[in-house]
Amino acid sequence: xxxxxxxxxxxxxxxxxxxxxxxxxxxxxxxxxxxxxxxxxxxxxxxxxxxxxxxxxxxxxxxxxxxxxxxxxxxxxxxxxxxxxxxxxxxxxxxxxxxxxxxxxxxxxxxxxxxxxxxxxxxxxxxxxxxxxxxxxxxxxxxxxxxxxxxxxxxxxxxxxxxxxxxxxxxxxxxxxxxxxxxxxxxxxxxxxxxxxxxxxxxxxxxxxxxxxxxxxxxxxxxxxxxxxxxxxxxxxxxxxxxxxxxxxxxxxxxxxxxxxxxxxxxxxxxxxxxxxxxxxxxx
Amino acid sequence: xxxxxxxxxxxxxxxxxxxxxxxxxxxxxxxxxxxxxxxxxxxxxxxxxxxxxxxxxxxxxxxxxxxxxxxxxxxxxxxxxxxxxxxxxxxxxxxxxxxxxxxxxxxxxxxxxxxxxxxxxxxxxxxxxxxxxxxxxxxxxxxxxxxxxxxxxxxxxxxxxxxxxxxxxxxxxxxxxxxxxxxxxxxxxxxxxxxxxxxxxxxxxxxxxxxxxxxxxxxxxxxxxxxxxxxxxxxxxxxxxxxxxxxxxxxxxxxxxxxxxxxxxxxxxxxxxxxxxxxxxxxx
DNA sequence: TGATCTTACGTTTAGCGTAACAATA
DNA sequence: TATTGTTACGCTAAACGTAAGATCA
Numbered sequence: 286x287x288x289x290x291x292x293x294x295x296x297x298x299x300x301x302x303x304x305x306x307x308x309x310x311x312x313x314x315x316x317x318x319x320x321x322x323x324x325x326x327x328x329x330x331x332x333x334x335x336x337x338x339x340x341x342x343x344x345x346x347x348x349x350x351x352x353x354x355x356x357x358x359x360x361x362x363x364x365x366x367x368x369x370x371x372x373x374x375x376x377x378x379x380x381x382x383x384x385x386x387x388x389x390x391x392x393x394x395x396x397x398x399x400x401x402x403x404x405x406x407x408x409x410x411x412x413x414x415x416x417x418x419x420x421x422x423x424x425x426x427x428x429x430x431x432x433x434x435x436x437x438x439x440x441x442x443x444x445x446x447x448x449x450x451x452x453x454x455x456x457x458x459x460x461x462x463x464x465x466x467x468x469x470x471x472x473x474x475x476x477x478x479x480x481x482x483x484x485x486x487x488x489x490x491x492x493x494x495x496x497x498x499x500x501x502x503x504x505x506x507x508x509x510x511x512x513x514x515x516x517x518x519x520x521x522x523x524x525x526x527x528x529x530x531x532x533x534x535x536x537x538x539x540x541x542x543x544x545x546x547x548x549x550x551x552x553x554x555x556x557x558x559x560x561x562x563x564x565x566x567x568x569x
Numbered sequence: 570x571x572x573x574x575x576x577x578x579x580x581x582x583x584x585x586x587x588x589x590x591x592x593x594x595x596x597x598x599x600x601x602x603x604x605x606x607x608x609x610x611x612x613x614x615x616x617x618x619x620x621x622x623x624x625x626x627x628x629x630x631x632x633x634x635x636x637x638x639x640x641x642x643x644x645x646x647x648x649x650x651x652x653x654x655x656x657x658x659x660x661x662x663x664x665x666x667x668x669x670x671x672x673x674x675x676x677x678x679x680x681x682x683x684x685x686x687x688x689x690x691x692x693x694x695x696x697x698x699x700x701x702x703x704x705x706x707x708x709x710x711x712x713x714x715x716x717x718x719x720x721x722x723x724x725x726x727x728x729x730x731x732x733x734x735x736x737x738x739x740x741x742x743x744x745x746x747x748x749x750x751x752x753x754x755x756x757x758x759x760x761x762x763x764x765x766x767x768x769x770x771x772x773x774x775x776x777x778x779x780x781x782x783x784x785x786x787x788x789x790x791x792x793x794x795x796x797x798x799x800x801x802x803x804x805x806x807x808x809x810x811x812x813x814x815x816x817x818x819x820x821x822x823x824x825x826x827x828x829x830x831x832x833x834x835x836x837x838x839x840x841x842x843x844x845x846x847x848x849x850x851x852x853x
Numbered sequence: 854t855g856a857t858c859t860t861a862c863g864t865t866t867a868g869c870g871t872a873a874c875a876a877t878a
Numbered sequence: 879t880a881t882t883g884t885t886a887c888g889c890t891a892a893a894c895g896t897a898a899g900a901t902c903a
Contacts, residue, residue, distance in 0.1 A: 286573060287573055287649060288573070288644055289570060289571055289572070289646070290570055303857070303858090304854090304857075304858065305856075305857060305858080313894085313895090314863095314895050315857085315858070315859090316858090316859075316860080316894080316895070316896085317893080317894060318653050319858065319860090319861095320893080320894090321860060328649070329649065329652045329653060330653055331652060331653045331656040331657075332656075333652075336858085336859095337901090337902090338857090338858080338859095338900070338901045338902070339856080339858050339859085339900075339901045339902055339903095340857070340858075340901090340902080341858065341859095345659055346656040346659060348657055349651075349652060349655045349656075350648075350652045353647075353648040353651055353652055356648070357641075357645055357648045360640065360641050360644045360859040361571055361641055362635075363637075364571070364637040364638060364640070364641050365571060365612070367611065367633075367637055368613045368615060368633060368637055369613060369614055369615045369780060370618075371630055372615040372616075372630040372633075373615075373631055386878085387899080410670060420637045436802060437583060471742065475725070477890070484759045493616060504860090516894075551761055587881090587882070587883085588880075588882075588883065589883080591896085597869080597870090598869070598870050598871080599872085599882080599884090600869080600870070600883090600884075600885080600886095601869060601870075602870080603883065603884060603885090604869090604884095620884095621876090621877090622875070622876045622877065622882090622883080622884095623876045623877055623878095623881080623882045623883050623884090624876090624877080624882070624883075625882085625883065625884095665883060722894070739870080834876075834890090
């Protein structure tokens with residue numbers, strides 16, 4: 286009977302040329318690999334080696350065996366890889382969103398529908414999200430626009446509208462509505478990890494500078510203490526009270542209002558049936 | 570690391586439903602297979618079983634693992650199968666002939682050209698020979714006619730002409746030549762293991778009876794002692810002297826004279842280059 | 854002399870079966 | 879009570895590394 290550990294040593298010998306070098310790379314002693322090669326030869330029942338006094342090389346049959354064994358070991362690695370991946374797919378949900386806001390509602394809903402599942406999420410750029418959903422490395426994606434792709438279900442779930450927050454007395458404080466072109470050139474405080482909004486702000490307001498804060502507490506303190514304008518949306522709750530005293534002015538450009546769309550592979554629709562029931566998911 | 574023996578036990582459990590039954594079929598104790606299943610589970614790193622107090626079943630992940638492992642074990646069996654087959658193909662030549670006579674010259678020639686090879690031969694019917702050469706389960710075939718088949722080389726090598734041997738005084742003894750229709754109705758002594766000749770005689774002389782002798786000595790004694798006619802050819806040497814005193818009369822039907830053709834797979838022509846040099850092998 | 858492979862030897866590991874136990878139908 | 883799976887225990891066999899031997903460049 287074949288032994289996968291010995292077969293690993295066998296291909297290591299083929300790769301490194303001598304038993305000593307293979308043993309060294311595998312952190313085992315030379316005698317061990319000598320014995321293993323004898324076992325492998327016994328298991329195949331035909332001579333695989335040309336043995337000279339202090340040299341051992343592969344016979345033509347041995348070379349054939351190496352190529353067969355490489356396939357076998359690849360199959361073995363694939364097996365060890367696939368099974369845990371399958372297990373994970375049964376017991377976890379991965380969500381990738383283009384922005385944090387939709388996760389605030391989607392993640393709790395998933396948790397309540399699938400209490401035994403571990404739910405993991407991350408912020409990604411929209412192109413990657415679509416690719417990951419197609420490649421099944423992600424279960425549920427959230428994009429700022431609809432997609433039409435074969436085998437992908439897509440449905441709108443939420444709207445988010447961007448506004449600006451300024452201190453009274455700021456140049457813009459008296460405006461009832463604003464456009465990106467009005468804002469272009471002003472500097473802003475910006476939170477990190479806001480997904481596609483970051484790129485959108487830099488594109489629509491190229492003359493502006495953005496003071497990105499990674500730390501949440503630091504961001505809140507800066508908003509509270511400084512006169513720099515910042516952003517908020519209809520979905521953001523001001524739990525820290527940092528916006529108290531600030532004037533919220535909506536931005537009227539179409540880019541400032543997005544409709545989030547939930548996407549998933551069509552052949553996972555059954556698995557997420559309960560969760561999807563509240564949305565009217567349509568195949569494109 | 571996976572262990573193929575334990576994986577065999579794993580699929581046996583899947584096949585037989587309980588550990589006890591699997592253990593029984595594999596001739597091992599129950600505790601052994603219990604431990605093996607724990608090892609397999611450890612190797613995959615994810616739960617494969619649903620364990621109840623005195624019942625163990627496969628989890629969904631376990632079922633997935635079983636199907637993956639079946640593939641792996643099939644690959645393993647295939648590997649163990651292919652390597653010795655390859656070794657054999659490097660160190661042996663198999664010849665299948667439609668009749669014994671051509672082997673008397675071809676086998677010695679092969680032996681002298683490839684002294685390190687083991688040469689095995691057998692008598693087969695022509696259709697099977699062609700199929701075996703095409704399927705590479707036979708290296709060299711000898712047919713009583715030429716074939717045209719893609720990838721098959723074919724060349725004429727020998728002629729064999731059938732004659733009849735009778736005692737002086739026999740009804741046919743005075744004839745200079747004969748046809749199968751002249752012979753039809755007479756009974757004959759016939760050697761076994763004469764390949765296609767056997768079917769040919771029965772077809773061309775349906776009214777005759779053939780006393781087939783398996784034992785070579787018995788055949789010679791019968792020829793020597795009886796008055797029953799028998800057959801010989803231009804290629805048969807009468808080493809035993811059994812034909813002394815018999816009259817040899819040629820058979821003139823076209824079926825009584827055959828030209829043997831050597832066939833082999835075109836992609837083996839290089840391996841048999843030395844042997845083939847004496848024949849002018851033409852691809853059809 | 855340094856590198857290579859093999860054999861010998863003693864220790865340690867791990868694999869197996871028997872036996873005992875717990876739980877179910 | 880018969881069947882099933884797990885755990886405990888002791889024995890055996892196999893696997894390993896060190897050491898020694900043999901051969902070659």
